[in-house]
Amino acid sequence: MASPYLEIKHVTKSFGDYTALQDVSLDIRRGEFVSLIGHSGCGKSTLLSLIAGLTRITSGSLTLEGTTITKPGADRGMVFQHHSLLPWLSVYENIAEAVDAVFRDRRVLKRAERRTRIERLLRAVRLWEHRDKKPGQISGGQRQRCAVARAFAVQPRVLLMDEPFGAIDALTKSALHDELLSLWAEDSETETVIMVTHDIDEAIYLSDRIVVMTDGPRAGIREVVEVPLSRPRDKRGMLHDPRYAVTKEHLLDLLTSGLAVTGAA
Amino acid sequence: MSVATESQRAFGPGNGAMRRRVLATVRVSLPWLRSLGAAAAGAVALYALWELGAAISGGSLPRPGRTLLTLQALLSEPFVDRGPNDKGIGLQLTASLVRVAIGFGAASLVALPIGILLGANSLMRAIFDPVVQVLRPVSPLAWFPIGLMLMRSAPNAAVFVVFVCSLWPTVINTAFGVSTVPQSHRDVARVFEFSTFRYLMKVVVPHSLPHIFVGLRLSLGIAWLVIVAAEMLSGGTGIGFFVWDSWNALDLERVLSAILIIGIVGLVLDRAIAFVGNRFVYTEVD
Numbered sequence: 001m002a003s004p005y006l007e008i009k010h011v012t013k014s015f016g017d018y019t020a021l022q023d024v025s026l027d028i029r030r031g032e033f034v035s036l037i038g039h040s041g042c043g044k045s046t047l048l049s050l051i052a053g054l055t056r057i058t059s060g061s062l063t064l065e066g067t068t069i070t071k072p073g074a075d076r077g078m079v080f081q082h083h084s085l086l087p088w089l090s091v092y093e094n095i096a097e098a099v100d101a102v103f104r105d106r107r108v109l110k111r112a113e114r115r116t117r118i119e120r121l122l123r124a125v126r127l128w129e130h131r132d133k134k135p136g137q138i139s140g141g142q143r144q145r146c147a148v149a150r151a152f153a154v155q156p157r158v159l160l161m162d163e164p165f166g167a168i169d170a171l172t173k174s175a176l177h178d179e180l181l182s183l184w185a186e187d188s189e190t191e192t193v194i195m196v197t198h199d200i201d202e203a204i205y206l207s208d209r210i211v212v213m214t215d216g217p218r219a220g221i222r223e224v225v226e227v228p229l230s231r232p233r234d235k236r237g238m239l240h241d242p243r244y245a246v247t248k249e250h251l252l253d254l255l256t257s258g259l260a261v262t263g264a265a
Numbered sequence: 266m267s268v269a270t271e272s273q274r275a276f277g278p279g280n281g282a283m284r285r286r287v288l289a290t291v292r293v294s295l296p297w298l299r300s301l302g303a304a305a306a307g308a309v310a311l312y313a314l315w316e317l318g319a320a321i322s323g324g325s326l327p328r329p330g331r332t333l334l335t336l337q338a339l340l341s342e343p344f345v346d347r348g349p350n351d352k353g354i355g356l357q358l359t360a361s362l363v364r365v366a367i368g369f370g371a372a373s374l375v376a377l378p379i380g381i382l383l384g385a386n387s388l389m390r391a392i393f394d395p396v397v398q399v400l401r402p403v404s405p406l407a408w409f410p411i412g413l414m415l416m417r418s419a420p421n422a423a424v425f426v427v428f429v430c431s432l433w434p435t436v437i438n439t440a441f442g443v444s445t446v447p448q449s450h451r452d453v454a455r456v457f458e459f460s461t462f463r464y465l466m467k468v469v470v471p472h473s474l475p476h477i478f479v480g481l482r483l484s485l486g487i488a489w490l491v492i493v494a495a496e497m498l499s500g501g502t503g504i505g506f507f508v509w510d511s512w513n514a515l516d517l518e519r520v521l522s523a524i525l526i527i528g529i530v531g532l533v534l535d536r537a538i539a540f541v542g543n544r545f546v547y548t549e550v551d
Contacts, residue, residue: 052456053455054452054455054456071455072452072455072456072458073456073458074456074457074458076456077456078452078456080449080452080453082449083550084449084450084452084453085550086450086453086467086468086471087547087548087549087550088471088472088545088547089467089471097457097459097463097467098453098457100463101457101458101459101460101463102457102458104460134547134548135548135550136547136548136549136550137548143550150457154457
C-alpha cells in the first residue's frame with residue numbers, strides 16, 4: 001500500500017510549559033471527510049492549525065503527500081472559526097483577492113476563468129446577489145458561506161474547517177451542510193476535508209471517519225470512529241437508520257466517559 | 266380598484282402617499298433643524314457674553330457689533346495689496362494656508378512610512394517610541410530657532426515648525442493602526458499566500474486608514490494652531506502676522522475679526538479631513 005496522503009506521526013505541540021497535544025498519530029486518506037471532535041480546549045483546533053501550517057509542531061512529523069508541512073499554503077484551504085472575511089472588501093472582492101493571490105504566480109487560471117469560477121461559487125452558496133455587500137451588511141450565515149466559497153475558490157487539495165458552523169442557527173446550519181457536500185462533490189480539486197466540530201450530528205452526517213479526542217492538556221486521540229452510512233446521505237432518513245443511532249451512542253459514550261474520567265481524576 | 270392602482274403607478278403617488286412623504290421629510294430634517302437651532306442659540310449666547318464683557322471692560326474690549334463691521338470691511342476687499350503693511354485678509358489667509366499645506370503635506374509624507382515601519386516592527390517601535398514621546402510634547406515655538414538655522418528664512422522657519430509639530434500624531438496613530446492588525450486577518454493573508462505588497466495594500470492599509478485619518482486630523486489641527494503663533498514670530502505675511510500687526514496698531518477690532526476667521530477656517534479644515542476620512546471607515550464584524 002502507498003504511503004498515507006496526510007500523515008500525522010507522533011506529533012506533540014507545546015506552548016511554553018503547556019503541552020496541548022502529545023504523541024498524536026493519524027493517517028488521513030485522499031478523498032476522505034474526517035471530523036475532529038472533542039470537548040473545548042482538547043486541542044482539536046490546535047491540530048488543525050498545525051495541518052494548516054499556521055503553527056509549527058514541537059516534535060514528530062507532519063507530511064502531506066510525503067512533503068513536510070512547514071508553512072501555510074493554498075493547497076490547504078481554510079475556513080476559520082470566525083469566517084475572517086476582510087471587512088473593508090465586498091463579498092466578491094474577498095474571494096477575488098484570495099484567488100488572485102493564489103493564482104498570480106502560477107498562471108493556471110486566466111482572468112476570465114477566475115471570474116467565471118468566482119461567480120459559479122457565489123451562485124452555489126447563494127451570495128451572487130449580495131456580491132457587492134460588505135461582510136458587515138450580511139448575516140452570520142452568509143458570511144460563513146462566503147468564507148466556504150473563498151476556501152473552495154483557491155482549489156485546495158485539502159479543505160480545513162475550524163468549527164465552520166459553530167455560530168450558526170440550526171436551520172441555516174442544515175442548509176449549509178448540504179451546500180458544503182455538493183461543493184465537495186462537484187469540486188474535483190478538493191478531495192479531502194478535515195473539520196473541527198463539537199456537534200455530533202454534524203460530524204456523523206458529513207464525515208467518513210470521526211476522530212474523538214481526549215481532553216487537554218496533553219490531549220491525544222481516544223478513538224477513530226468509522227461512520228457506516230453510505231453516500232449520498234439523507235438527513236431525515238439518517239435519523240431512522242439504526243446504524244446512525246449506534247454510532248451516535250458510541251460517540252456519546254466516548255465523549256461523556258471522558259468527562260467521568262476527568263471528574264474522577 | 267386595479268385601475269386606480271395603475272393610474273397611481275402612472276401618474277405618481279396619490280394624496281395619502283404624498284402626505285406620508287412630506288411627513289417623513291419633516292421627521293428626517295427635524296434633528297438637523299434642532300442642531301441648527303442649538304448652534305444659533307450658542308452664537309447668540311456668545312454675542313451676549315461678549316457684549317457684557319465689553320461693557321465691563323469699559324471700552325477696552327471692542328463691542329461685537331463694531332467688530333463685525335470691521336470684519337465686514339476686511340472681507341469686502343480680501344485681496345487688496347497696498348504694500349507690506351496693508352494686505353487684504355484673503356492674501357494673509359492664503360499665505361498661512363500655503364504654509365500649512367506645505368508643512369503638513371511634507372510631514373504626512375514623512376510620517377506615514379515611519380508610522381508603518383514602527384507599527385510593523387516591534388523592535389523599531391521599542392527603539393523609536395521613546396524618541397517620539399520626548400519630542401512630541403516640545404512646544405512648537407522651541408523649534409523656531411532650529412527652523413531659522415536650517416531654512417535661513419523666517420517664513421520658511423514657520424513652515425518648518427508646522428512640519429515638525431504635525432509629524433507626531435500621524436506617526437503615533439499610523440503605528441497604532443498598523444500594529445493592531447488582528448491575528449485572524451494575518452492568518453487569512455498567510456493561508457491564501459498574499460504577497461507582502463498585497464498584504465500591505467489589502468490588509469494593513471485598509472485596517473489602518475481610520476487610525477491614520479485620526480492622526481492626520483489631529484496633525485492638521487495642530488498645524489493650524491501652530492502657524493498663527495509661528496507667523497507672529499516670523500512676521501511678513503500670514504494671518505498670525507496680521508494678528509500681531511493689528512495689535513501693534515492697537516486695533517483690537519481687527520484682532521478679534523482675525524480670531525473669528527481663524528476659528529472658522531480651522532473648523533472647515535477639520536470637517537474637510539473628517540469628511541475624507543469617513544470614506545474609509547468600515548464595520549468590523551465578529
